[in-house]
Amino acid sequence: MRAVEFQEYGAPEVLQVVQAETPEPGPGQVTIDTAYIGVNFADLKARADGYRVQSLPFRPGLEVSGRVRAVGEGVEGLVPGQEVAALVDGGGYAEVVVAGAVTAFPLPQGLDLRTAATLPTVVPTAHALLHEVGRLRAGETVLVQGAAGGIGTVAGQLARAAGAGAVYGVVSSAAKAEYALKHGYDEVFTTDTFSDDVRRATGGRGVDLVLDPVGGDTLRRGLDALAAFGRLVSFGNASGAEPWHVGQPELYTQGRSVGGFSILALAQSAPEALRALAERAFAKVTDGTVSLPVTAEFPLAEAAEAHRLMGGRTSTGKLLLRVAD
Template sequence: MHAITIPEPGGPDALVWAEVPDPEPASGEVVVAVRATAINRADLLQRQGHYPPPPGAPAYPGLECSGVVSATGPGVTGWQVGDEVCALLAGGGYAERVAVPAGQLLPVPAGVDVVDAAALPEVACTVWSNVVQLAGLREGETLLVHGGGSGIGTFAIQLGAALGATVLATARAAKHDRLRELGAGHLIDYTEQDFVAEVHRVTDGRGADVVLDIMGASYLGRNVTALATGGRLVVIGMQGGRRGELDLGALLAKRGTIAATALRSRPTAQKAEIVRGVRDEVWPLVEAGRVRPVVDRRLPITQAAEAHRMVGANEHVGKVLLTVS
């Protein structure tokens, strides 16, 4: 088969479409013939040499895919050759085929095209496990989403709105109309506005019950200030740096909680548990049309370098997909 390889870390042109060995399904695995995969920030970091795949994962980038089951390994039940699926991966999605633990498979939701389904697994599992499972977002609460125009952001906005929360999101002004259509009740232009002041203005000084943050260090202090009493801050990215200063007195006064999680490095059993939760609680919302994949554009997988440039420029809304013919 062919896959996008990274012979040497570097810029987008470090991505090379090359012939590689075919995957074989181990016990409990299936092989998926890939129809599409999606670009994630982690892929850009891996290309640059900063985010190697966990032990045992394919060396190729790609944390999610959609396609058709082409082979099953020993011990697999509930899936058969020909099933249309999408999958959460530890790596290897930028390829014609990939071996996946069966517990990380999801059926393509009714009403969703198999190609567009590649935009769902990583964002659905990340957002549900952090916003719902960990932070416990409830109906009537306020959710602040940073990076509202990203794949994670567009999904979090929709899921928060579907759960009955008031959703605030930070994004460039050019993306505001699109995000409002997805369910954001208030948009904050982070290039011009102080998001803390806006959160307190919109909530009459109460603050946000849950903050989903991709920035890390640069937003840490301001995120705590933006929290409501009893608020929960979940950090899932470090685009603003790894090390920040925390005023514990401010956190104590708000009886706040800070959590930080990563999905890729979790054990297979934990990923399977998250996937089951997504299938049970999120897929019905997708099939009802209340949450849907947001796809900015689709490019052939041989144009992966161009797709990485687009995502790096941060001008897209939702996911950029790579299609495999």
């Protein structure tokens, strides 16, 4: 089978197409003949910086869609030929992928494989940020960093559907702002001025909930943009800054709080909780509450081009790799 791996860290060209042995499922696992593969920023961090890489060579990829090829011992509820979307802890850039059965989700009726590849990381993450961790209530205001990305696209729509009083986004360019305004956002600010813009838009009050995948100084400024009793949910450190620390000075004076979320960590520590979360989140797609546009699609052999596009910070929505030629 074909797969895409890298043997050293570096620019997108370190991604190479290789011929690899077709895997077999172990106990509690399935193998999947992949149709589409989601491209995520974590894939770029793995390739460039070794994020979550245990050893080289390494095969990136966290989410796939396709058909079950074979099931391992003890697997129930999944059968060969069944269409699924799956969350995997690396290894997704391949024609055949191994996934834990608990994180392989049968597709709801009417959901096609191309759309399904956009779901496993993005939609459950956005749902958890707003609801399970962020505890959003109707009428509250929300600020989302990276509003034009995959998670930002879904978060804007989910917040609007939940009755948010106002949904604000932060992006890096005017083109991304135009995109975000079509996906649930009332106003969209730029990275440099968002904290001042939030105060202006809210009459000095601040927002009730901030979603932050950036970390570093952006996270600090997000804390400053919170209203009294506001919550910030961190779900990444795209800035590469030193790990942040929050304590009494930032939280006690106005009753603010900070939470965190990682879908990969949840998959390892509480897979059944992830499965329940995914079912709730996928329902928002099948009932038409949210949609995640695929804005670019590349053949598997052109994974490096997908990485270049995402790494250039000009992409919006979701990027996919297509396995079939």
